[in-house]
Amino acid sequence: MQVALISQAELEQLIESIWSTMLGLAVNPAGGQPADAHPGGWAACVHITGGFNGTVMLISTERFARRATAAVLGKEEGSLPPAEIDDALGELCNIIAGGVKSLLPGLSSLSLPTITRGCGSAMRIPRSQQLAGWQFQCDEEPLEIRILAAAPAEWELSASTAG
Numbered sequence: 001m002q003v004a005l006i007s008q009a010e011l012e013q014l015i016e017s018i019w020s021t022m023l024g025l026a027v028n029p030a031g032g033q034p035a036d037a038h039p040g041g042w043a044a045c046v047h048i049t050g051g052f053n054g055t056v057m058l059i060s061t062e063r064f065a066r067r068a069t070a071a072v073l074g075k076e077e078g079s080l081p082p083a084e085i086d087d088a089l090g091e092l093c094n095i096i097a098g099g100v101k102s103l104l105p106g107l108s109s110l111s112l113p114t115i116t117r118g119c120g121s122a123m124r125i126p127r128s129q130q131l132a133g134w135q136f137q138c139d140e141e142p143l144e145i146r147i148l149a150a151a152p153a154e155w156e157l158s159a160s161t162a163g
Helices: 008-023 062-073 082-103
Strands: 042-050 054-060 108-110 114-117 129-138 141-149
Touching (some): 008 062, 008 082, 008 129, 042 082, 054 062, 062 141, 082 108, 082 114
Antiparallel strands (some): 042 054, 042 108, 042 114, 129 141
């Protein structure tokens, strides 16, 4: 038996709400295949454990990471130390994971965020499988949200795109 977790429409609504509320930026779904890597990119991940065991990943370019941090902290992009960008991108991923968690069955907990710099989507989570990846654009910068599951194979994401 396969269990539908969340739909593309639910995730798009979640991301649009977070971006407008937290960043004051517009974000749009982008078609096409996920990029193999975002050169110089940053990635954040938050693990979910409990009723669902998996990971939410946010992959972005460095330019977007700086822009998002500047929006959150009210600072100039050029004045941001890497630690502040790590914190802001991690918090953004944590908020996304919290929204995803609220759509999943059962009780679950979130881990603290993990951040990688300079390797973009090269971050790997052992013993997991990607359930879905969604592409977005914000200020002409590519973003990707991935949901991975620590198997069992009966988990899948709904293919529905209807709102």
